Amino acid sequence: MFFTTKAEYGVRLLIELGRQPQDQPISLKAIADADNLPLAYLERIAALLKRAGLVESTRGAHGGYQLARAAEDIAMDEVVLALEGSLAPMECFVDDRSDDGRVLCSHHDDSGRGCATKLLWTRVQVGVLRTLSQTTLAELVEFQSGKVPPAAAPAPV
Amino acid sequence: MFFTTKAEYGVRLLIELGRQPQDQPISLKAIADADNLPLAYLERIAALLKRAGLVESTRGAHGGYQLARAAEDIAMDEVVLALEGSLAPMECFVDDRSDDGRVLCSHHDDSGRGCATKLLWTRVQVGVLRTLSQTTLAELVEFQSGKVPPAAAPAPV
DNA sequence: GTTATCCCGACCTCGCTGGTAGGTTTAGCG
DNA sequence: CGCTAAACCTACCAGCGAGGTCGGGATAAC
Numbered sequence: 564m565f566f567t568t569k570a571e572y573g574v575r576l577l578i579e580l581g582r583q584p585q586d587q588p589i590s591l592k593a594i595a596d597a598d599n600l601p602l603a604y605l606e607r608i609a610a611l612l613k614r615a616g617l618v619e620s621t622r623g624a625h626g627g628y629q630l631a632r633a634a635e636d637i638a639m640d641e642v643v644l645a646l647e648g649s650l651a652p653m654e655c656f657v658d659d660r661s662d663d664g665r666v667l668c669s670h671h672d673d674s675g676r677g678c679a680t681k682l683l684w685t686r687v688q689v690g691v692l693r694t695l696s697q698t699t700l701a702e703l704v705e706f707q708s709g710k711v712p713p714a715a716a717p718a719p720v
Numbered sequence: 721m722f723f724t725t726k727a728e729y730g731v732r733l734l735i736e737l738g739r740q741p742q743d744q745p746i747s748l749k750a751i752a753d754a755d756n757l758p759l760a761y762l763e764r765i766a767a768l769l770k771r772a773g774l775v776e777s778t779r780g781a782h783g784g785y786q787l788a789r790a791a792e793d794i795a796m797d798e799v800v801l802a803l804e805g806s807l808a809p810m811e812c813f814v815d816d817r818s819d820d821g822r823v824l825c826s827h828h829d830d831s832g833r834g835c836a837t838k839l840l841w842t843r844v845q846v847g848v849l850r851t852l853s854q855t856t857l858a859e860l861v862e863f864q865s866g867k868v869p870p871a872a873a874p875a876p877v
Numbered sequence: 878g879t880t881a882t883c884c885c886g887a888c889c890t891c892g893c894t895g896g897t898a899g900g901t902t903t904a905g906c907g
Numbered sequence: 908c909g910c911t912a913a914a915c916c917t918a919c920c921a922g923c924g925a926g927g928t929c930g931g932g933a934t935a936a937c
Contacts, residue, residue, distance in 0.1 A: 565722050565809040565844065567925065574837045590882060604927055606884075613883095623935025624881040639840060652722040679864035680731045683796060687722065687851050694847040698840055707836035724894065747913060761896055763915070780904025781912040884933075894923085902915070907908100 565691075566647060572600055573608045573646040574639070574703070580618065581634040581704040588620075588627030608646065615645030634704055640695035650692060652684040722848075723804060729757055730765045730803040731796070731860070737775065738791040738861040745777075745784030765803065772802030791861055797852035807848060809841040822849070 579594045591609060595602040609628055612618045619631045630637070644650060651657075655678070736751045748766060752759040766785055769775045776788045787794065801807060806823055808814075812835070813823045822845070 564811060565848075566841070568811065569925085571810055571812075571837055574840065578836050588882095592882080601927065603929075607927095610884075620883060621935085622881095622883045622933075624879095625936060626882050626934085628883090653728055654721060654725065655728075679735050679860050680728055682860060682863045683731065683852075683855055684723070686855060687848055690847045690851040691722075691844055694844050695840075698843060703836050703839060706839045726894085745913095749913080758896065760898080764896095767915075777914060778904090779902075779912095779914045781910095782905060783903080783913050785914090879937090881936085882934080885931085887929085887931105889928075890926090892923105892925090895921095897920075898918085900916080900918100903913080905912085906910085 566643065569608055569611070569646045570643050572598075572605060573612060574642060575600070576605065576609060576628075577612070577617070577630070577637070577642060577700055578703050578707060580628060580630050581700050582707070583629065586629065588625075588629045590627040593627075611645055612642075615641065617642065617645060630700075634701035635699055637700040638696045639698045639700070639703075640692055642700070643695055650688060652688045652691075653680070656684065656688070723800065726765055726768070726803045727800050729755075729762060730769060731799060732757070733762065733766060733785075734769070734774070734787070734794070734799060734857055735860050735864060737785060737787050738857050739864070740786065743786065745782075745786045747784040750784075768802055769799075772798065774799065774802060787857075791858035792856055794857040795853045796855045796857070796860075797849055799857070800852055807845060809845045809848075810837070813841065813845070822846075 575598050576591075576594055579597065580589065583589050591602060591605050594600070595605050609618065609620070613620055613628075617631055617637060618628045620626065620628050640650075649656075732755050733748075733751055736754065737746065740746050748762050749759060751757070752762050766775065766777070770777055770785075774788055774794060775785045777783065777785050797807075806813075808823045
């Protein structure tokens with residue numbers, strides 16, 4: 564399993580926000596009801612998105628959440644990173660974050676028979692990161708409206 | 721974390737086998753010592769690779785394991801699939817295996833606001849599968865011998 | 878001041894990962 | 908013929924993180 568439900572719920576949450584009219588905050592309760600997600604858990608997930616600057620919140624009655632930017636400007640690499648914490652394909656990839664989602668293998672490079680699997684995992688990580696960064700929230704919102712066929716990948720690399 | 725140590729140890733095991741001269745079985749004990757891996761655990765991992773037809777075993781004294789095919793003909797998608805069981809990016813992707821590593825989302829398509837995240841996870845899965853299938857064991861073996869620079873990706877798709 | 882909402886920290890349960898233990902076969906070798 | 912090195916098998920176990928719950932705050936609209 565690559566991703567946890569945090570990513571799943573978080574993305575769903577963002578999609579719901581993306582479907583909403585601008586500057587109209589929507590409450591987590593409404594989203595939890597609509598998507599049938601546990602409210603308390605969703606709150607913690609929303610906090611992750613807020614800390615990452617992807618959503619804004621309004622407190623008090625009639626408050627709620629809304630996107631901090633246009634859905635077209637929200638790419639999924641940033642989203643998944645915010646939700647999952649890191650995108651390490653393997654345990655040895657330590658969080659030496661270079662500010663894109665990249666993360667490095669911590670294995671001592673004992674100069675000679677170094678960590679050979681590193682090549683493989685790094686390729687996978689880069690591939691995933693590229694896929695995620697090429698998918699925007701706007702696409703997902705549109706997809707849910709039943710337009711874009713699932714096969715339609717973004718510009719084939 | 722995308723992959724578990726099963727994938728890590730399994731790939732390492734295969735690399736060691738790939739470094740060995742042809743038709744010369746090598747014992748798990750030797751590999752466990754060389755790579756500092758738990759022997760008992762490694763046995764179970766080797767069993768997975770054998771069941772997938774990736775390695776062959778010889779029992780008894782002076783026995784051991786060897787690759788079932790040339791390292792050039794072993795792609796990593798098959799390997800990781802054998803080791804991890806499936807390559808589902810998300811829990812809802814149920815094991816409806818279509819015989820490539822693909823696996824499908826099980827969410828009821830409640831015709832309308834269906835599983836919008838499915839688009840995203842499917843893209844990721846396809847990307848990972850493609851990356852894995854483009855990397856062969858031979859490449860990793862060569863890499864460990866200190867030749868190929870890490871940046872050298874395969875033919876950019 | 879009541880109600881709807883965001884916010885926050887503590888807690889809990891369950892399954893899986895990563896491993897160990899202890900055996901049973903199989904086969905080379907003296 | 909028996910010793911030994913290896914594959915093979917099954918059961919067991921500890922720790923941890925995922926996935927949630929709970930209860931209470933702070934805040935703002937009405």
